[in-house]
């Protein structure tokens with residue numbers, strides 16, 4: 001039996017910190033190739049290399065029925081007119097689904113079906129649960145002025161495949177247009 005410290009985590013819904021769990025940090029320099037406007041990316045990186053997001057993961061056991069979870073914190077900002085985002089990934093075990101619960105801030109989940117390439121966005125904010133089916137690339141996007149904090153729960157055996165989506169990046173992106181987030185095709189204009 002796991003001990004109480006393992007059975008219970010305490011997290012801060014404002015900072016995304018889980019007590020006692022170190023967070024992985026991703027700075028702008030770690031996100032090369034993720035933003036559609038490469039010139040705007042290089043321009044921003046020449047000025048500063050800000051923290052874009054952190055992920056604190058809890059993985060206690062790796063059995064077939066086990067669950068892992070992670071709290072993410074994605075900062076507000078834009079590269080060009082594209083909102084700050086996470087790298088995004090497929091699960092290495094493609095059948096594995098995941099749920100995301102918004103804790104604070106205002107975000108979107110960008111989903112892309114591996115087979116059809118179909119894209120969809122769903123809100124990620126407090127009181128929302130977003131379901132990510134298997135075989136679906138997923139990334140989070142902060143479309144608000146505050147940090148976006150959320151928790152993702154997924155099968156322990158899901159694994160993370162960052163390379164498959166990194167080769168092409170997502171087919172769609174979320175940009176700011178007239179003060180609103182808009183989903184557009186990568187080559188599109190608003």
Ligand SMILES: [Fe+2]
Pocket residue numbers: 089090091098138152154
């Ligand atoms: Fe995932």
